[in-house]
Amino acid sequence: MSLQPNPTPEPNPALPDSHDLQQTKARKLWVDALIRIVKSKTSLIGLCIILVLVLTAIFAPVIATHSHTAQDIINRYQPPSAEHWLGTDELGRDIFSRIVYGTRISIQIGVIAVGIAMIIGVVLGSVAGYFGRWIDQIIMRIIDIMMAFPSILLAIALVAVLGPSLTNAMIAVGIVGIPQFARIVRSAVLSIKETEYIEASKAIGAKHARVLFQHVLPNCAAPIIVQATLSIGTAILDAAGLSFLGLGAQPPTPEWGAMLTDGRAAIQNAPWVVAFPGLAIFLVVLGFNLFGDGLRDALDPRLKE
Amino acid sequence: MLKKRSILALFGLLFILLFISACSNNTSSTGEESEGSGGEDQTTEEASGEKTLIFGRGADSIQLDPSKVTDGESIYVTNQIYDTLVRYQEESTEVKPALATEWETSEDGLTWTFQLRDDIKFHDGTDFNAESVVFNFERWATSAEYIYYGYMFGASEEDLGGIIEKVEATGDYEVTFTLSEPNAPFLQTLAMPPFGIASPDAVEKHGEDYFKNPVGTGPFVFEEWLPDESITLSKNEEYFGEVANVDKVVFRTIPDNGARFMELQSGSIDLMTGLNPQDIQTAEDDQNLQIIRRPSMNVSYLAMNTDKEGPLSEKLVRQAINLAIDKERLISLYEGIGKPAKNPLPPSLWGYNDDIEDYGYDVEEAKALLAEAGYADGFDITLYTFANPRPYMPQPKVSAQAIQEMLKEINVNVEIIENDWDTHLNVTENGEHDMAFLGWTGDNGDPDNFLYVLLDKDNAKKGSAGNIAFYKNDEVHDLLKQAQTEMDQEKRTELYLKAQEIIHEDAPWFPIAHTTPPIAASKNIVNYSPHPTGSEPFNLLDIEQ
Numbered sequence: 088m089s090l091q092p093n094p095t096p097e098p099n100p101a102l103p104d105s106h107d108l109q110q111t112k113a114r115k116l117w118v119d120a121l122i123r124i125v126k127s128k129t130s131l132i133g134l135c136i137i138l139v140l141v142l143t144a145i146f147a148p149v150i151a152t153h154s155h156t157a158q159d160i161i162n163r164y165q166p167p168s169a170e171h172w173l174g175t176d177e178l179g180r181d182i183f184s185r186i187v188y189g190t191r192i193s194i195q196i197g198v199i200a201v202g203i204a205m206i207i208g209v210v211l212g213s214v215a216g217y218f219g220r221w222i223d224q225i226i227m228r229i230i231d232i233m234m235a236f237p238s239i240l241l242a243i244a245l246v247a248v249l250g251p252s253l254t255n256a257m258i259a260v261g262i263v264g265i266p267q268f269a270r271i272v273r274s275a276v277l278s279i280k281e282t283e284y285i286e287a288s289k290a291i292g293a294k295h296a297r298v299l300f301q302h303v304l305p306n307c308a309a310p311i312i313v314q315a316t317l318s319i320g321t322a323i324l325d326a327a328g329l330s331f332l333g334l335g336a337q338p339p340t341p342e343w344g345a346m347l348t349d350g351r352a353a354i355q356n357a358p359w360v361v362a363f364p365g366l367a368i369f370l371v372v373l374g375f376n377l378f379g380d381g382l383r384d385a386l387d388p389r390l391k392e
Numbered sequence: 393m394l395k396k397r398s399i400l401a402l403f404g405l406l407f408i409l410l411f412i413s414a415c416s417n418n419t420s421s422t423g424e425e426s427e428g429s430g431g432e433d434q435t436t437e438e439a440s441g442e443k444t445l446i447f448g449r450g451a452d453s454i455q456l457d458p459s460k461v462t463d464g465e466s467i468y469v470t471n472q473i474y475d476t477l478v479r480y481q482e483e484s485t486e487v488k489p490a491l492a493t494e495w496e497t498s499e500d501g502l503t504w505t506f507q508l509r510d511d512i513k514f515h516d517g518t519d520f521n522a523e524s525v526v527f528n529f530e531r532w533a534t535s536a537e538y539i540y541y542g543y544m545f546g547a548s549e550e551d552l553g554g555i556i557e558k559v560e561a562t563g564d565y566e567v568t569f570t571l572s573e574p575n576a577p578f579l580q581t582l583a584m585p586p587f588g589i590a591s592p593d594a595v596e597k598h599g600e601d602y603f604k605n606p607v608g609t610g611p612f613v614f615e616e617w618l619p620d621e622s623i624t625l626s627k628n629e630e631y632f633g634e635v636a637n638v639d640k641v642v643f644r645t646i647p648d649n650g651a652r653f654m655e656l657q658s659g660s661i662d663l664m665t666g667l668n669p670q671d672i673q674t675a676e677d678d679q680n681l682q683i684i685r686r687p688s689m690n691v692s693y694l695a696m697n698t699d700k701e702g703p704l705s706e707k708l709v710r711q712a713i714n715l716a717i718d719k720e721r722l723i724s725l726y727e728g729i730g731k732p733a734k735n736p737l738p739p740s741l742w743g744y745n746d747d748i749e750d751y752g753y754d755v756e757e758a759k760a761l762l763a764e765a766g767y768a769d770g771f772d773i774t775l776y777t778f779a780n781p782r783p784y785m786p787q788p789k790v791s792a793q794a795i796q797e798m799l800k801e802i803n804v805n806v807e808i809i810e811n812d813w814d815t816h817l818n819v820t821e822n823g824e825h826d827m828a829f830l831g832w833t834g835d836n837g838d839p840d841n842f843l844y845v846l847l848d849k850d851n852a853k854k855g856s857a858g859n860i861a862f863y864k865n866d867e868v869h870d871l872l873k874q875a876q877t878e879m880d881q882e883k884r885t886e887l888y889l890k891a892q893e894i895i896h897e898d899a900p901w902f903p904i905a906h907t908t909p910p911i912a913a914s915k916n917i918v919n920y921s922p923h924p925t926g927s928e929p930f931n932l933l934d935i936e937q
Contacts, residue, residue, distance in 0.1 A: 352668045
């Protein structure tokens with residue numbers, strides 16, 4: 088432990104100037120990150136895909152050419168045409184409109200499931216990392232048990248207990264995502280809590296809660312955000328998998344995984360019924376993965392020029 | 393420029409992925425080929441004269457003791473292993489001699505005497521005689537777990553024997569049945585596969601495990617059962633009827649309809665049931681395949697649980713639902729294998745009431761009826777359906793979604809609940825549903841087998857209900873009971889016509905369709921004529937080289 092003056096420009100309640108300095112620094116970090124994302128071609132593509140997805144979800148009623156539930160049984164399995172851009176499905180519903188409305192569901196799944204995973208995971212991970220000892224042991228062993236299950240199997244088991252519905256699928260996917268957040272946050276907290284500015288705030292008598300939430304967690308933001316972005320893609324994929332197995336969205340919800348399983352019977356004769364929802368899932372997951380990777384590189388201080 | 397390049401790169405990536413997935417398709421088909429190498433062995437065996445029929449189907453048998461099951465997949469196999477006292481003709485439900493060579497009935501219809509063949513041995517080498525028939529009938533009357541015995545002879549927990557008062561061996565090869573009341577369909581019923589005669593020795597030897605070690609007198613001998621994979625039978629050289637043309641029959645379980653069809657296309661199976669309706673055309677266009685249609689003797693329906701408190705207990709509501717579903721549009725989902733149904737009976741059966749006029753599609757009328765019943769604002773309701781297609785209902789899930797959308801027009805909000813087949817049977821027999829899909833394939837060509845099993849109050853008991861609408865009408869019950877004991881077919885017809893009128897008026901069902909279930913087979917399968925009852929012995933079938 089050093090008795091020399093603290094060389095890091097971290098908060099010191101006695102010096103308001105240095106607080107401003109820290110804020111500017113933080114802002115600069117995010118601006119830098121944004122610039123680096125725009126410069127990196129792959130993450131820019133990811134960002135564009137995500138933007139298109141969000142806009143589609145917001146303006147779904149404007150973009151959709153038909154009602155997403157209206158059936159026209161006589162005109163089922165129509166190939167793509169000017170009237171039905173991506174063809175019609177087994178009940179004569181317009182596939183394009185269903186995919187457009189499906190983006191809303193996918194975004195909802197991604198955000199809510201990752202939200203659940205993040206909140207619980209961050210709390211567990213930071214408590215484990217910050218307090219250490221037996222609390223750490225208990226929490227991390229539980230996390231280890233959860234990680235020992237193949238994630239989709241755990242999700243299936245959870246839905247089997249909760250009953251098949253979209254909400255329960257989101258909860259299941261969220262719970263499955265907890266361990267990753269917990270581990271990432273714990274390791275970040277472990278390294279940050281040894282720094283001298285934490286030492287300092289403890290020394291002036293700050294309470295545990297204040298130290299943890301004011302000083303430790305804000306400095307873990309970067310890895311959490313990266314993990315969240317990457318998780319959204321996986322969450323959408325997992326939820327689509329559950330719906331494909333009939334455990335997620337129930338008819339007539341235009342969830343992409345459910346569309347896949349409904350169109351499966353006709354794959355030889357009407358491949359467009361499964362091809363387009365499949366492509367939609369693929370693009371969205373690709374988008375979040377590219378963006379998440381870019382974000383990770385951009386926020387890594389070691390890669391700074 | 394750079395952006396363009398990266399977009400190009402993305403497209404390149406897409407193509408690579410498509411290519412990889414195409415390759416993986418190839419590997420999976422080579423995987424099938426490697427399974428098919430088993431088939432190559434068989435071809436070499438064929439060179440030495442051995443013929444194997446590989447039959448692909450969606451689900452495994454539950455038990456190989458036919459007296460304890462009602463599912464078609466079990467009966468398909470046991471129909472090869474066992475014989476009944478009489479058998480159905482190849483294409484109708486008229487009976488012909490089998491284990492019994494001749495029979496006579498007393499004037500009052502209460503005594504039936506059968507002369508049995510004296511030259512038959514069971515597959516385990518023991519003799520078949522009158523005592524073995526008596527043994528089987530006495531066994532079925534010991535417990536309610538022999539389901540079909542209960543359905544057909546009116547047996548219940550309280551009265552395990554039902555209408556069969558006693559079965560006696562009145563000679564070495566003569567059996568006499570004494571009934572407590574006349575039963576018109578009795579002879580037809582004895583031809584049903586569940587009443588196949590098992591070897592008493594084997595039943596006693598294997599006890600609880602008998603269902604895994606079936607021994608009968610039929611054209612094929614049981615060899616091996618790998619659960620959820622395959623069941624292998626070999627031909628019975630000593631068969632008293634026509635000895636089978638093929639040496640082996642293998643029933644393979646391939647759950648996915650599409651995968652099963654691909655195996656048929658690649659030649660690793662010879663015959664399959666449960667074809668996706670979309671694949672019928674593909675099979676007809678394929679030079680190596682043929683579509684064989686099973687004569688229609690079934691019905692699919694939407695049962696409305698009349699027993700549960702709520703809107704469906706009201707006749708007006710059930711009639712409104714009948715009016716609100718457009719049957720024509722719904723049936724187009726059957727892709728040409730179904731004809732609209734207006735009665736529980738299929739039109740190929742005697743006693744069918746063709747004078748009944750179907751409800752027709754009229755949303756306004758339906759709304760008016762709902763308003764009259766006090767449900768102008770509609771209500772929420774569940775519709776239970778099942779995952780796998782059945783012969784009478786090729787697309788249960790899609791059909792459920794179509795009905796969900798149609799009932800929205802009259803403000804009825806349908807929640808679809810999909811279960812697998814076993815669970816679906818369980819929950820509907822327990823009456824947990826509001827509405828549920830189900831269907832029935834006739835067993836013996838008698839109207840009693842439809843109307844009494846599916847719509848009589850005797851069969852509306854929770855836990856083992858055949859009547860899953862839980863429809864209880866005393867007038868219908870009296871008519872059906874009377875028809876059972878009446879021996880004159882013309883009088884019976886009258887009674888069934890009347891019963892169908894009342895059922896139509898009370899509307900416990902929305903009858904959907906009668907289908908001619910398609911079977912896809914490779915072109916070299918000959919002499920195969922599917923029986924209307926849903927299964928048939930394969931002894932006449934042959935594979936042309």
